[in-house]
Amino acid sequence: MSQSSTRRGMGFYLLAAFFGLFVLFLYGPMLMIFILSFQGPTGGLTFPMRGVSTHWFNDLWTSSRYGDLGGAFRRSLLLGVMAMAITAVVCLFAALGFRRRFWGAGPIFYLSIISLIVPGILLGLGISQLFQLLGLRLAWWLSALGAHLSWTLPFGLLIMFAVLNRFDGSWEEAARDAGARPWQVLGLVTVPILFPGLIAVALFGFTLSYDEMPRSLLTVGGRNTLPIEISNMTTNVTTPALYAIGTVTSAVSFLVIALAFVAIAVIQKQRSRARGRTE
């Protein structure tokens, strides 16, 4: 390499400064509401802090002003777990199937892409009216779950495609040649090799569902999910309780992201150690 690998010029520092500013732009505001959520009982929506307390966190769960936050939180967690499990399983098999040519592959792929492009509220309207026409009742565990899957499955599918791009099918062939049955090939070869990718798909499945709002709005029926409760709060609540619920829900998201990253890192480490042993 010439120039680029010898010394860092002005360009590097200018670009690094720009990138730093972008990261600040990305995280700064979030950090600010995390701090403000520990506002004292008399504090307001902006700085300065009037003392430090967990008053607004207590307020969230004890006051009746915010509706059924606890219930909404439980429902969102449950929906996230259901969407995660379904997304991981359905996308794994679908992506495996897409490796071969079959009738209808194009339309199914395009339907998935359309689902990403169409405004969420339009799909919500469609699903809710469809339920109405069929005489079915809207419920968070059915119509809203379906709406969430219309959002998580296309993402999961695209990631699974990327994961399978780097997957060598000859491992499966070797297992088959050695006499493994299809389920053994899947359980003992394919899934273990693809496992880090599956964790990534599961991460998308959970977090996209857990934070989903536009598609849920018209499909939840009577019982709201947490993002809907929070978006109602943005117009009704003028206390730091709004930031407190933001801190709580972001903490859940960050915990899930961290768990996924750690799990993938542990698997990669074990693999590189195993490789070291065999060499």
Place this chain on the structure above:
Amino acid sequence: MSAQSPGGGSRLTPYLQVAPLALIMLAMVGIPIGTVVLLSFWESDGISVYPAFTWQNYRDVLSTGVTLTLFANTLKYAAIVLVATVLIGFTCSYFLVFHVRNLKWQIGLFLLCTIPFWTSNVIRMVSWIPFLGREGLFNRMLMQSGLTDRPLDILLYSDFAVVLTYIHLFTLFMIVPIFNSMAKINPNLIEAARDAGASSWQILTGVIIPLSRTGIALGSIFVVTLVMGDFFVVRVMSGGQSASVVSAMKNQIDQLFYPQAAALAVLLVLVVVLMVSAILRVVDIRAELAR
């Protein structure tokens, strides 16, 4: 196709493997979109809807100047946000791919840009309030520095706040695809251009930008569709002063005018599809991705 097909099993296997996805997509995307189209031809009196076949909803939507204003406003947001996110996304990706040499650092900083994707958009939007408000941090800094003696009102609950929030929420949809296509550029190409006497600027415009166009196109599709599909940011961050197509549609839904809302939605989707196919005409994403 080779004789030994990947995955093994019979000819029926791929159908069984894809069936769950196909069924869910059909039930939750295909048929609901069809329902919206159907609904756009029905009649309503503001209380309930009646099966019919009328073009009246489209006539209503198209005959008012309001619709044109809504589309113009939405397209204005999309254009501004598109330009800003392309510039920011390209610059950040360029820095990560060509200036961060340590692979661990490169992946780490890339993930730093993508982590907010897995958190709540509503909360990320709300987090601008303490910064932009009348009593907010930015106004306080302006006043302390003596630049103004009164707080600026246009920071929050304005078009400025809407556009800023969009850029904040959607730039990562630009960074990820541009980063991916830049990372695939063979370093030897840049080396060859430099050996042939190309300046850094010539390398940028003659090699890197053309080879990043798939990423730019993919990111543009994401950003345009996300901005055009939003109703929540424009409603909250403009303080109800501005409207977009979808926020107007949401109002009609709230007033139970479902057929009119459906007609507006169908028009919007047509416009979005036209824009996406215009982008696809410029860049053949499928061919480029397969490379």
